Amino acid sequence: MSRAITADEVPVAPGGKNYLNAEKGIWSWLTTIDHKRIGLMYLGSTGTAFLIAGCFALLLRIELLNPKQDIMTAPQYNQAFTLHGAMMVFLFIIPGIPGGLFNFILPIMIGAKDVAFPKLNLLSLYLYWIGALFTASSLVSTGLDTGWTFYVPYSANVSQTAVIQVTFGAFILGFSSILTGLNFMVTIHKLRAPGVTWYRLPLVLWAAYATSIVQILATPVLAITLLLLILERAFGIGIFDPKLGGDPVLYQHFFWFYSHPAVYIMILPGMGIISELIAVHSHRRIFGYKAIAFSSVAIALVGFLVWGHHMFTSGQSELASTVFSFITFFVAIPSGVKVFNWTSTMWKGSIAWNSPMLYAMSFLFLFTIGGLTGLPLAMIGLDLHLHDTYFVVAHFHYVMMGGAVIAFIGGLHHWWPKMTGKMYDDTKGKIACGLIFVGFNMTFFTQFFLGSRGMPRRYYTYLDQFQPLHAFSTYGSWVLGAGLFFVLYTFLESLWKGEKAPRNPWGGRSLEWMTPSPPPTENFHRTPTVTHGPYDFPSTVDK
Amino acid sequence: MSAASTAEHATGEQKGSPEFHVAHHFDRADTQFDAAKMGIWLFLVTEILFFGGLFCALFIYRGWYFDSFVEAHHHLDKKMGALNTLFLITSSLTMALAVRASQQAKKDQTVRLLAVTFLLAGAFLVVKYFEYSHKIHDGLLPGKFFTASGFTTEFASVFFAIYFVMTGIHGLHVVIGMGLILWIMLRAMKNEFSGRYYAPVEGVGLYWHLVDLIWIYLFPLLYLVG
Numbered sequence: 001m002s003r004a005i006t007a008d009e010v011p012v013a014p015g016g017k018n019y020l021n022a023e024k025g026i027w028s029w030l031t032t033i034d035h036k037r038i039g040l041m042y043l044g045s046t047g048t049a050f051l052i053a054g055c056f057a058l059l060l061r062i063e064l065l066n067p068k069q070d071i072m073t074a075p076q077y078n079q080a081f082t083l084h085g086a087m088m089v090f091l092f093i094i095p096g097i098p099g100g101l102f103n104f105i106l107p108i109m110i111g112a113k114d115v116a117f118p119k120l121n122l123l124s125l126y127l128y129w130i131g132a133l134f135t136a137s138s139l140v141s142t143g144l145d146t147g148w149t150f151y152v153p154y155s156a157n158v159s160q161t162a163v164i165q166v167t168f169g170a171f172i173l174g175f176s177s178i179l180t181g182l183n184f185m186v187t188i189h190k191l192r193a194p195g196v197t198w199y200r201l202p203l204v205l206w207a208a209y210a211t212s213i214v215q216i217l218a219t220p221v222l223a224i225t226l227l228l229l230i231l232e233r234a235f236g237i238g239i240f241d242p243k244l245g246g247d248p249v250l251y252q253h254f255f256w257f258y259s260h261p262a263v264y265i266m267i268l269p270g271m272g273i274i275s276e277l278i279a280v281h282s283h284r285r286i287f288g289y290k291a292i293a294f295s296s297v298a299i300a301l302v303g304f305l306v307w308g309h310h311m312f313t314s315g316q317s318e319l320a321s322t323v324f325s326f327i328t329f330f331v332a333i334p335s336g337v338k339v340f341n342w343t344s345t346m347w348k349g350s351i352a353w354n355s356p357m358l359y360a361m362s363f364l365f366l367f368t369i370g371g372l373t374g375l376p377l378a379m380i381g382l383d384l385h386l387h388d389t390y391f392v393v394a395h396f397h398y399v400m401m402g403g404a405v406i407a408f409i410g411g412l413h414h415w416w417p418k419m420t421g422k423m424y425d426d427t428k429g430k431i432a433c434g435l436i437f438v439g440f441n442m443t444f445f446t447q448f449f450l451g452s453r454g455m456p457r458r459y460y461t462y463l464d465q466f467q468p469l470h471a472f473s474t475y476g477s478w479v480l481g482a483g484l485f486f487v488l489y490t491f492l493e494s495l496w497k498g499e500k501a502p503r504n505p506w507g508g509r510s511l512e513w514m515t516p517s518p519p520p521t522e523n524f525h526r527t528p529t530v531t532h533g534p535y536d537f538p539s540t541v542d543k
Numbered sequence: 544m545s546a547a548s549t550a551e552h553a554t555g556e557q558k559g560s561p562e563f564h565v566a567h568h569f570d571r572a573d574t575q576f577d578a579a580k581m582g583i584w585l586f587l588v589t590e591i592l593f594f595g596g597l598f599c600a601l602f603i604y605r606g607w608y609f610d611s612f613v614e615a616h617h618h619l620d621k622k623m624g625a626l627n628t629l630f631l632i633t634s635s636l637t638m639a640l641a642v643r644a645s646q647q648a649k650k651d652q653t654v655r656l657l658a659v660t661f662l663l664a665g666a667f668l669v670v671k672y673f674e675y676s677h678k679i680h681d682g683l684l685p686g687k688f689f690t691a692s693g694f695t696t697e698f699a700s701v702f703f704a705i706y707f708v709m710t711g712i713h714g715l716h717v718v719i720g721m722g723l724i725l726w727i728m729l730r731a732m733k734n735e736f737s738g739r740y741y742a743p744v745e746g747v748g749l750y751w752h753l754v755d756l757i758w759i760y761l762f763p764l765l766y767l768v769g
Contacts, residue, residue: 113568116578182585190578191568216585220592228600228708237704238686239600245698246686250603254596527570 018421018518033118034521038125039103040419043412045128046100049091050405054484056084061443061477064470067462077460078145079161083138085148086166090173091132093404094262097269098180098215099128101411102208104419106184108512108519109202111193111528116186120179127176134169138162147458149259152240152251156232164230171226174219177265181215184208193511195530202510202534203279203292207272210296214261214268214303222258225251252314256307264303266400268296270363270407271338277360277410278342280508282349285535288341295334302330312383321380328378335371339364352506355429359410362437366402370395373448388458391451394444402440409436409487416491417505421518422498428490435483442476510534572739579742587753590716594757597709601764604705608698615694615702616769618683620674624766627670628758634663635755638724638748645736645744653736653744657728660751664721671714678703706765713761716754723747 019036029037060080063072072080107115115121138144142162146155155163188201188209229251231237238244240251279286286292308316308324342364351357373395376382386392417423450469455462462470504513511530515523569575605612641656682690685704727747730736736744 115568117582118568120582178589182582182589185585186578186581189581190574216589217592220589221596224593224596227712228596231708232686235685236687237708238700239704239708241686244686245604245608245701246704247603247607250600254599257596 017520018516019521020421020518022521031122033114033122035103035107035115035118035121036419036519036521036523038121039100041125042095042099042103042128043101045125045132046092046096049087049132050096053084053087053092054481056080056087058477058481060084061474063460064462065474067464067467067470069461072460074460075145078147078458079143081458082144082147086135086144086170088400089148089262089266090170091128091135093266093400094177095128095173095180097273097404097408097411098177098184098208098211098265099124101273101408101415102184102204102269103180105415105512106205106208107187107191108515108523109205109510109534110188110191110196111511111524111530112187112191113522113524113527115183116190117183121183124176124179124183127172127179131169131171131173131176134172135166137169138166141165149255150226150229151255152229152232152248153242155229156240157236163233167226167229171223171230174223174226177215178219181212181219185212185216188212193527193530195528196511199289199293200530200533201293203275203286203289203296204269204272206293207268207275207296210300211265211268211272213297213300214265217304218258218261218265221254222262225254225258228254249311249314249316252311253307253316256310257304260307260310261300261303263396263399264299266404267367268299270367270404271296271299273407273411273414274342274360274363275338276508276510277356277407277414278345279535280414280506281352281354281357281360282346283352283507283537284345284347284349285533285537286341287344287347288337289533289535291337292341295337298334299331302327302334306331309378309383312380313387325378325380329375332371332375339368339371354426355424355433356410356414356506358430358433359406359413362433363403363406363410366398366406366437366440369445370398370402373398386451388456389451390447390455390457393457394447394451397444397447402444406436406440409433412491414506415512416494417501418512418517418519420495420498421501422494423501423505424490424494424498428486428493432483432486432490435479435486437483439476439478439480439483443473443480444476446470446473446476507537509536576740576742579746583746583749587749590753590757594709594712597705597712598760598764601705601709604698604701608696608701611694611696611698612702613769614696615683615699615706616765618678618681618691619706619766620677621766623670623674624762627667628762630663630667630670631755631758634660634667635752637663638751642741642744642748645731645741646738648737650731650734650736653731654728657724657731661721661724661728664717664724667717668714668721671710678707702769709761709765713754713757716757720747720751720754723750 019034023032029041032038059071060077063070063077063080103115103121107113138161142160144159144161144163144166146159146161146163150163150167155167188205192201228237228239232240232246236244238246240246240248242248275286275292306324306328308320309328312321312325342360373391377386377392377395413424413429446469450466450473451457453466455466455470501517503515503517505517506513509532511528511534512519514528569578637656637660641653641660644652644656678684682688682692683703684690684700685707686700689700689703691699724747727744730743
């Protein structure tokens with residue numbers, strides 16, 4: 001089987017040239033159209049946003065250590081949680097995995113030299129930077145206190161903060177996201193190398209494809225919603241203003257028509273990464289390839305029909321709430337299909353106990369809790385009790401952080417040797433993963449109890465009875481923060497003095513492991529021909 | 544991605560490692576054309592979703608304030624709307640003919656047809672300018688700017704909010720379209736298109752047809768039905 005892939009025989013590029021050292025100077029990076037360099041710049045940018053937004057989270061937790069006011073006033077607290085949410089969502093989770101990791105691996109995995117529209121890819125990055133500047137500019141002006149959802153009427157004519165700057169920033173970030181999705185979809189359709197059939201795509205690309213569907217279909221609706229909000233705030237056109245005959249609930253419908261599918265823009269890429277990590281590090285053919293592939297597409301499509309479950313208490317009709325509640329449960333089916341298939345993949349596998357695999361295991365554990373706690377929130381009766389409490393906060397952090405971010409960091413450990421050409425200290429990686437896992441559960445599992453006992457979200461002071469749980473959650477956030485900083489240290493150490501990475505450190509079978517680490521600018525000397533699937537591991541094939 | 548730009552891309556790569564003999568990231572010109580065309584169609588999908596939100600708002604408020612919408616729509620100038628519809632439909636025809644001419648490498652004909660398309664788009668905007676100034680003069684404006692008197696229903700301002708946002712964003716698309724038409728016209732003058740390479744003309748053409756199509760929905764829904 002080692003003869004099956006012709007790219008197997010490709011030697012290291014002549015003269016030791018790779019995409020990192022082929023051209024030098026900052027200008028060569030800013031004008032590059034190489035998807036790998038653009039991916040790295042995305043990683044750096046979204047990572048910075050994660051760091052800033054994460055520091056806001058640590059500050060929020062410190063304020064909540066004691067029931068009374070500690071380090072922030074009420075308006076400052078409102079600004080801190082708004083910017084934490086807005087930056088995490090728009091500047092980190094949505095662009096993070098597609099812009100950073102997928103940009104790097106997608107063309108290589110299908111044997112292409114680049115994405116279909118390399119210049120558009122660079123434009124996406126520039127739009128991201130421009131949108132990020134608008135968003136970050138609020139930090140040095142009046143801040144933002146609307147919550148990341150920008151709900152009207154507060155955002156339209158009450159808030160005194162920089163709503164227009166940030167929403168315009170999110171508007172531009174939307175275009176960046178659309179262009180990335182469009183680029184990936186065309187690339188997967190048109191640039192697959194000979195032999196890379198749809199069913200030979202690594203599953204992470206099915207997830208990338210499903211993500212692209214959502215980016216293309218949902219993001220334009222966010223664009224028009226934010227544009228209307230800007231017009232409403234700037235001119236008072238009355239579309240969302242009840243005094244002038246407008247409807248604030250219509251804003252919520254528009255907003256969640258995007259922002260619920262956007263939840264799947266965040267989690268689907270993570271699910272895709274987990275498919276790779278589990279199969280490669282178990283050295284086992286993935287169990288139920290088609291089930292996992294189509295469950296990604298199913299999640300993307302069903303995700304468009306459930307937005308109303310964010311609005312059970314907003315005054316939408318009871319019939320609408322009932323229908324939305326009913327459809328919401330359907331999301332559990334493809335999600336469950338994935339979890340069971342991943343678990344079955346490990347059965348009788350030869351499991352490597354390394355950092356990427358530990359993250360994959362953490363994901364399985366945390367995402368399952370996140371998914372299962374979504375079900376009570378989808379029940380209208382229970383949601384009336386849990387709405388706007390810490391139960392909701394805990395639930396979506398289990399899905400977003402425990403799911404998407406854990407998968408992102410796991411994927412980073414998986415493809416780090418390919419991207420940088422350096423290995424990292426696996427022991428340190430595992431310790432960091434352990435710290436993150438423990439810290440995360442301390443922080444957020446506690447919040448399920450807080451929420452079910454009635455602690456509302458977005459309050460900076462609280463009743464004394466909640467203090468022990470809040471304090472425990474804050475201690476957890478320090479462990480979590482320490483773990484994340486340790487990841488950063490491990491990666492920096494790897495860049496500084498990491499061993500040289502081999503071409504295929506994990507024994508993967510997909511195409512990115514067939515090029516040198518780091519890959520040459522063109523990815524492959526000549527277009528590879530593929531004759532087997534991405535999960536045909538030697539032990540599987542020999543049987 | 545134009546052929547010229549992908550060629551630049553290829554030389555950029557070769558500078559780094561001259562041993563590689565790769566023209567560009569597409570193996571064949573056909574693939575490049577297919578990719579460009581698929582990209583444009585996906586972009587048009589996003590445009591439809593973008594306007595879809597506005598159409599949705601139109602239908603909801605029309606249902607809520609039916610009487611206001613009927614009363615307000617009588618204040619739109621149906622003749623000017625019809626004239627503009629004629630301009631855009633004709634421009635779609637000249638655009639389609641221009642795509643055909645560029646495929647046949649008829650340079651002069653392509654340029655002439657694109658010029659006519661450009662002028663028709665300009666005529667649309669001139670008519671729109673007169674319509675808008677009339678509305679502004681009469682105070683038929685969105686939300687808190689609404690100052691017109693003599694209305695028997697309460698929420699005509701919502702109709703004009705929808706009217707101005709929808710036709711305004713559509714007008715912006717016409718302006719962008721004129722820029723794009725000018726761009727391919729200049730490239731056609733430099734004789735860049737032929738039966739082997741005409742993707743930019745095709746792409747701008749598809750975009751222009753969508754701009755036309757959206758107006759074909761806006762005209763009856765706003766001017767005729769109300």
